[in-house]
Amino acid sequence: xxxxxxxxxxxxxxxxxxxxxxxxxxxxxxxxxxxxxxxxxxxxxxxxxxxxxxxxxxxxxxxxxxxxxxxxxxxxxxxxxxxxxxxxxxxxxxxxxxxxxxxxxxxxxxxxxxxxxxxxxxxxxxxxxxxxxxxxxxxxxxxxxxxxxxxxxxxxxxxxxxxxxxxxxxxxxxxxxxxxxxxxxxxxxxxxxxxxxxxxxxxxxxxxxxxxxxxxxxxxxxxxxxxxxxxxxxxxxxxxxxxxxxxxxxxxxxxxxxxxxxxxxxxxxxxxxxxxxxxxxxxxxxxxxxxxxxxxxxxxxxxxxxxxxxxxxxxxxxxxxxxxxxxxxxxxxxxxxxxxxxxxxxxxxxxxxxxxxxxxxxxxxxxxxxxxxxxxxxxxxxxxxxxxxxx
Numbered sequence: 001x002x003x004x005x006x007x008x009x010x011x012x013x014x015x016x017x018x019x020x021x022x023x024x025x026x027x028x029x030x031x032x033x034x035x036x037x038x039x040x041x042x043x044x045x046x047x048x049x050x051x052x053x054x055x056x057x058x059x060x061x062x063x064x065x066x067x068x069x070x071x072x073x074x075x076x077x078x079x080x081x082x083x084x085x086x087x088x089x090x091x092x093x094x095x096x097x098x099x100x101x102x103x104x105x106x107x108x109x110x111x112x113x114x115x116x117x118x119x120x121x122x123x124x125x126x127x128x129x130x131x132x133x134x135x136x137x138x139x140x141x142x143x144x145x146x147x148x149x150x151x152x153x154x155x156x157x158x159x160x161x162x163x164x165x166x167x168x169x170x171x172x173x174x175x176x177x178x179x180x181x182x183x184x185x186x187x188x189x190x191x192x193x194x195x196x197x198x199x200x201x202x203x204x205x206x207x208x209x210x211x212x213x214x215x216x217x218x219x220x221x222x223x224x225x226x227x228x229x230x231x232x233x234x235x236x237x238x239x240x241x242x243x244x245x246x247x248x249x250x251x252x253x254x255x256x257x258x259x260x261x262x263x264x265x266x267x268x269x270x271x272x273x274x275x276x277x278x279x280x281x282x283x284x285x286x287x288x289x290x291x292x293x294x295x296x297x298x299x300x301x302x303x304x305x306x307x308x309x310x311x312x313x314x315x316x317x318x319x320x321x322x323x324x325x326x327x328x329x330x331x332x333x334x335x336x337x338x339x340x341x342x343x344x345x346x347x348x349x350x351x352x353x354x355x356x357x358x359x360x361x362x363x364x365x366x367x368x369x370x371x372x373x374x375x376x377x378x379x380x381x382x383x384x385x386x387x388x389x390x391x
């Protein structure tokens with residue numbers, strides 16, 4: 001098996017883990033990608049059916065998950081309005097090239113672009129987006145979050161003043177500049193998204209387009225394994241999971257060669273494992289307070305299942321159902337038994353806040369999902385994590 005250079009591996013990892021690589025932000029990596037463009041283009045096409053796009057100032061792989069995941073959202077956004085305003089900002093930036101503009105210009109554009117009703121019908125009773133008053137304050141917070149995300153994505157640069165000042169008063173301004181990258185931000189699609197009203201419609205069209213591009217079972221499995229924390233039997237067809245079990249050794253060879261990882265396949269799940277984490281990607285558990293909290297939670301869960309006197313029972317498929325009351329009880333027990341060793345931030349949290357941290361981590365790492373009844377369904381993978389008893 002031919003050994004790849006560390007530079008080539010770094011390019012693969014960075015392109016897979018980041019939305020894009022911008023030349024101004026990381027010139028060395030950008031030029032390394034340019035130098036290995038042919039190899040990288042073939043790699044992502046052969047294994048993932050992803051397209052590598054390399055421009056004068058950026059490089060990115062147009063990647064997307066097999067099924068939409070909560071972790072694909074923008075973590076700093078608080079409500080749907082943030083996303084709507086963000087796309088209004090994108091519309092404003094389209095065609096701006098590298099021109100400078102004021103934040104007040106963005107405000108006017110967002111008001112004009114912002115949808116006035118769900119059906120696009122405007123009347124004299126249709127409310128107009130405002131930046132004044134109590135409602136205006138909430139809107140300003142949304143716009144600031146949208147602009148900060150645009151800056152983080154290298155779509156704009158702040159030239160003078162601070163974006164955050166707009167939160168305090170609608171007359172506070174700032175000078176911004178478009179980087180000209182906005183036209184490469186959105187992935188091109190071959191259908192009219194305005195004609196489709198539901199996520200399922202869009203996913204169905206996406207799947208049709210994928211088949212036309214020659215996406216096969218192998219590519220779908222690579223996407224799920226290398227872009228998502230875990231792959232579960234219920235997420236794919238029986239044929240797909242049987243294929244994974246039968247040919248898992250080839251995926252394992254690939255994971256070892258390109259990522260120094262192993263593919264672990266079980267009866268109802270499969271995921272990547274790395275012995276020496278180093279600086280490779282994001283991993284769980286990590287060396288931070290939230291990861292440690294979730295490991296303590298997983299350990300407590302294991303002990304409760306082992307305890308015959310406890311009401312928690314492991315289902316036939318390895319899952320465990322937790323009601324809201326069960327989760328509250330466990331969080332209180334964690335606080336009583338472990339909070340003395342927590343960070344100051346965790347120590348100051350209420351039971352409800354600790355519960356939210358645990359739930360968010362569970363969802364982010366695909367260790368659980370919410371049932372139709374509102375309970376928490378924990379997958380058997382969480383049983384792999386436990387805290388070693390201190391000597």
